[in-house]
Amino acid sequence: MTLWQTNYEKWHSKAKGEIKQALEALSDSEKxxxxxxxxxxxxxxxxGIIGLGTNRMNKYIVRQTTRGLAEWISAQGEEEKERGVVISYDNRHFSQDFAFEAAKVLGKCGIRSYVFEHLTPTPVLAFSVRHWNAVAGIMITASHNPPAYNGYKVYGEDGGQFPPDAADRLASYIDKIDSPFDVEVADKETLIEQGVLKLLGEExxxxxxxxxxxxxVNRDVLKEASDKIQFVYSGMHGTGTRLVKRVFEQLESPKVAYVTEQCVEDPDFSTVESPNPxxxxxxxxxKKLAEEVNADVLFATDPDSDRLGVCVRMGKGKYHLLSGNQTASLMLDYLVNHCPLPNNPALIRSIVSSHLPDKIVKPHGVDVFEVLTGFKFVGNQIKEFEATHSHEMILGYEEAIGYLIKPFVRDKDGFQALTLMTEVASYHFLQGRNLMEALELIYKTHGYFxxxxxxxxxxxxxxxxxMAAIMDRVRKTDLDEIAGYPVKxxxxxxTLQSVEDGVVTPLNYTSSNVLRYLFADESFIALxxxxTEPKIKLYMSAVGETRAKADEKLKAFEHVMLQMIK
Incomplete structure (x- = not known):
């Protein structure tokens, strides 16, 4: 039998009733x-896509994964079992069901759980692990994936996503669970009555x-601008709307118009092709609402509210969507010029993020730390700072619109980002300029990116x-120049190797399937x-003395690299 037939037969032999019937109703191609x-x-x-099967997200996969987590926690001792696991979930199909399935597995294993009464954003889950001194956290979400998807993320006791070594250890426990149908669960109401499952809410x-x-940073800026600058907010049908109104209230009640249609919690994301800001x-x-209310800045959080998109109104019918790099640059420019910096301040950014922030912060004595893609590595770097007392982070970010300002959360935080960007936009508005005009000043100082x-x-x-074949082919190609620009x-x-002028030096990172090409002027290409998705991501940053020269170089990069990965 083929692998899919073997996996199918294992499920079919264990399944009962409606589940068995549903399996039998699948066509061979679906199986x-x-x-x-x-x-x-x-x-x-x-x-993964929601549905029955080993390659799908369903309650059986959730049970199997959680049982592996339970075994991992139990191996650490009774104290860790008592500390328990915090569980949250977004607005997706079956998210709440999956959350309580996880709690019922943990409860069966004698492990306490804290489950939110209502859907709750990812950054709140990350915060709550530390707040409740839990040993771990579970977030049921597929972030900005299409509505057919759901997912399961695990957090460590520091409130950060599991790093590779911890994820590998947990995976080894999960792999020992032979059949998800054999995983036993406790009764939800009984667990609540016994106090083993605690529901979390307003506190x-x-x-x-x-x-x-x-x-x-400066409440006076917010007060002065509160009746002048107009914002628009969209929750992308996700978890953000429940909290964002309270966040804005904390910001001296700036003028905010809400995209009503997208502030409805909808697992089908009915008004957008993709809920990705x-x-x-x-x-x-x-934008339609912005025209009606003459808004200056448009905010949107993704469904689990860990990321923030920012769009700037440039004139009637004209808008500019800021990239993650541009938003981070605006944040950092404001922080280093208007916020008292700690001793040994640090910027943490991913290896595929722009080098413009480096130029902004280095004159102010801020050290820059590069980490692998994935916010868990930002969290790990913060943990290292705390252990060594060497630095304090002023911003952690990755170009995919993920930001962290204060380390009480160890993951991306859309609400922290919205709070800071409300103040940044308000400050520049009071100076008579929009965010794009503020960016232009940064470019004139540090070069165009x-x-x-x-x-x-x-x-x-x-x-x-x-994808594997493409990465292997590119890896074996000696790219001394790209689009006529010499690779430095x-x-x-x-392989954790860096090559410059023929000299090979080691890279001090966890191994990751990433290639990066750097140029003398801070331009770079990475792939x-x-x-989490079947795609290769191509990151390009082109530097020029003028916007036109930077744009020209970027187009040349795009042309060559797209041909290379076809």
Whole structure:
């Protein structure tokens, strides 16, 4: 039998009733797609299409994964079991069901759980792990994926996502669970009565919001601008709307218009093609409302509210969607010029993020730390700072619109980002300029950076093989120049080698399938296969003395690299 047939038969032999009937109703092609492989637990947890099968997100996969987590916790001792696990969930199909399935598995194993009464954003979950001194956290979410998806992320006791070594250890426990149908669960109501399952609500939310309020740098700026600047907000049908109104209230009640249609919690994301505030189409309804209320700045959080998109109104019918790099640059420019810096301040950014922030902060004595893609590495760097007392972070960010200002959360935090950007926008508005005009001043000082991230899809079961072949081919190609621009240094984060002028030096990172090419002027190109979707992501940053020269270089980069990864 083929692998999918073996996996299918294992499920079919254990399944009963409606589940068995549903399995039998699948066509051979559907069975193959659902059972050809298994959702593997990695540093991003699990993420997949909802449905029956080993390659799908369903309550049985949730049970199996949680039982592995329970075994991992139990191996640490009774104290860790008593500390328990905090569980939250977003607005997606079956998210609440999956959350309580996880709690019932933990309860059966004698492990306490704290589950939010209502859907709750990812940053609140990350905060709550530390707030409740839990040993771990679970977030049921698929972030900005299409509505057919759901996922399962695990957090450590520090409130950060599991790093690779911890994820590997947990995966080894999960792999020992032979059949998800054999995983036993306790009764939810009984667990609540026994106090083994505690429901979380307002107390935890208030504690989180109190910390978010501390992100504000200068309340006088917010007060002065509160009746002058107009904002628009969209929750992208997710978890953000429940909290964002309270966040804005903390900001001296600035003028905010809400995109009503998208502030409805909808698992089908009915008004957007993709609930991803990195993309222009996600702001279509926001722009329509902005015209009606003459708004200056448009905000949107993704469904689990860990990321923030920012769009600037340039004139009637004209808007500019800021990239993650541009938003981070505006944040940092404001922080280093208007906020008292701590001793040994640090910027933490991903290896695929712009180098413009480096130029902004270094004259102010801020050290820059590069980490691998994935916010868990930002969290790990913060943990190292705390252990060594060497630095204090003023901002952690990655170009995919993920930001962290204060380390009471150890993951991306859309509410912290919204708080700071409300103040940044208000400050520049009082100076008579919009955020794009503020960026222009930064470019004139530090050089023009033109940047783009392109995702190339490789769908189907053969997609992974094709991506692997492409990465292998590019890795074996000696790229001394790209589009006529000499490469200064080639970095391979899989082999952990850097090559410059023929000299090979080691890279001090965890191994990761990323290639990066750096140029003398701080331009760079990087590519990596996504850890959660069937695509290769191509990151390009081009530097020029003028905007036109930077744009020209970026187009040349795009042309060459897209040909290379076809």
């Amino acid at each position: 193959k797609d659902a059972f050809e492989t298994e959702l593997s637990f990695g540093t991003a947890g699990l993420r 935890t939310i208030q504690a989180y919001l109190k910390e978010v309020e501390k992100v504000t 990195e993309t222009e189409p996600a702001f279509d309804l926001s 033109s940047e783009n991230t392109i995702s190339v899809q490789y769908p189907g079961l053969e997609g992974k093989e094709k 240094r080639r970095e391979d984060f899989l 990596r296969p996504s850890g």
